[in-house]
Amino acid sequence: MHTGMNIAFFGSSLVSAYWNGAATYYRGIIRALHERGHRVTFYEPAAFDRQAHRDIDDPDWAKVVVYSAADTDELRHCLEEARQADLVVKASGVGVFDAMLESAVLELRRAGNMVAFWDVDAPATLERLTQYRDDAFIPLVPKYDLILTYGGGEPVVNAYLALGAKRCVPIYNALDPQTHFPVRGETRFDAELALLANRLPDREARVDAFFFDVACQLPRHRFLLGGNGWHDRPVSDNVRYLGHVYTHDHNAFNSSPLAVLNISRASMARFGFSPATRLFEAAGAGACMITDAWAGLEQFFEPGEEILVARDGEAVVEHLLRLTPMAARAIGTAARQRVLAEHTYAHRAAELEAVLDATPRGGALRTGVGQYGNKVVK
Structure with a gap:
């Protein structure tokens, strides 16, 4: 060794x-x-x-x-x-x-x-x-x-x-359990769906489909967007833009909303088997995650039990319409247990x-x- x-x-x-x-x-x-x-x-x-x-x-x-x-x-x-x-x-x-x-x-x-x-x-x-x-x-x-x-x-x-x-x-x-863990929710991060993603050409069309279009279809739901580069992007009234979210706020960002969205960049989705850092951060905080579909996902999380999978924006809408706080907590808890058992640094x-x-x-x-x-x- x-x-x-x-x-x-x-x-x-x-x-x-x-x-x-x-x-x-x-x-x-x-x-x-x-x-x-x-x-x-x-x-x-x-x-x-x-x-x-x-x-x-x-x-x-x-x-x-x-x-x-x-x-x-x-x-x-x-x-x-x-x-x-x-x-x-x-x-x-x-x-x-x-x-x-x-x-x-x-x-x-x-x-x-x-x-x-x-x-x-x-x-x-x-x-x-x-x-x-x-x-x-x-x-x-x-x-x-x-x-x-x-x-x-x-x-x-x-x-x-x-x-x-x-x-x-x-x-x-x-997951680094010393860095990412559940905390008490904060009102500044209240939302039905939160996304933390920098604006990149390889991701923007997918963000449109899985996040912005969904927000337009669900005007009574609250959406939260963190990350760099979105300041000049027109958004619907139910989307709140935070700008850069510092690491020390990630646990509260992930612990507060009903669900947290993961959207792969186009190249990562094509190759598959590339779970984003955000997935493990959110799982560590016990968040209920909704992710776009990509090959190899089952190697890391059990769909439907530890994570919700959406093949398009319509599937995100359906998840949000059905998701209850109790079900979200159960999924988030299961995801956290999975990463602690198998996927820590x-x-x-x-x-x-x-x-x-x-x-x-x-x-x-x-x-x-x-x-x-x-x-x-x-």
């Missing part, structure tokens, strides 16, 4: 969830790794106004290093520091210097360490690589010791293997350790030609 590993992690942000849907995932995984005796240094850029919208201080379970997004000098220093790590992780979607990082971390391979690419949005990455066959990341895929993804199941694994990945393993979203950290145990260290591949015929980075 790789106990006490020194891990260097290059990601979008650990301390800010502002325009950063991966924050909860990073926090849950890294805290759980810390609790299992590993040391993580998280390198993140001062970008997209995230540092001005921090929602946690630097945690005691990870060291956070913030580097400039204006030039590469500070990043190069971070890379040199990361050379001593046992495991170097480059996450997708850092947002700054991504192409440089994808190749630079491979140069940190030395005898006895591992270099991994952790794709926190595999459907989007793979659609990009399929569309642009000259993408600079494609020849790099076989050079990583390991590809990790935050979801995607067999379709994503097979797609990465087809690109020459040595190994691809999903490490799914989960403690479970995921143990899964990750098992994956690392089975992954050859990169030093054996420092020179020569790799097993897929690619020249290996020194």
Whole structure:
């Protein structure tokens, strides 16, 4: 077992969830790794106004290093520091210097360490690589010791293997029970249906169908919308827009409404097997969840018992018209029990350790030609 590993992690942000849907995932995984005796240094850029919208201080379970997004000098220093790590992780979607990082971390391979690419949005990455066959990341895929993804199941694994990945393993979203749990409902979050989602082109048409159109059909129901980017979107009178909802308010946001809606982005729905972070946050708070349908859902929640599934907006309307507070509480309680039993970040950290145990260290591949015929980075 790789106990006490020194891990260097290059990601979008650990301390800010502002325009950063991966924050909860990073926090849950890294805290759980810390609790299992590993040391993580998280390198993140001062970008997209995230540092001005921090929602946690630097945690005691990870060291956070913030580097400039204006030039590469500070990043190069971070890379040199990361050379001593046992495991170097480059996450997708850092947002700054991504192409440089994808190749630079491979140069940190030395005898006895591992270099991994952790794709926190595999459907989007793979659609990009399929569309642009000259993408600079494609020849790099076989050079990583390991590809990790935050979801995607067999379709994503097979797609990465087809690109020459040595190994691809999903490490799914989960619940951090220390962060997300039931709280007393608050009137500011009262609604029959609440949605927390940033406005993204890959999601907007589905939000129209599953949320805004439903609100128009149920004028006497109250709808609550949180997330960035919706300020100029015309809404019906029964929709209240909150803007960005900070992490410390997520439990109240999920505990207060009758039901909480999950809407997958189009690419994630197509690939399936990608439960959103929001699902586990809401389940942790004991919320009754309504989700759009996607392949693999049954692997995480039992439809009708632990979650309500809607194939279109009409199904959302039907759920809301039938749902009683008693039934909502029962579904939310069942969902919480399920994730506590099977889907916490403690479970995921143990899964990750098992994956690392089975992954050859990169030093054996420092020179020569790799097993897929690619020249290996020194």
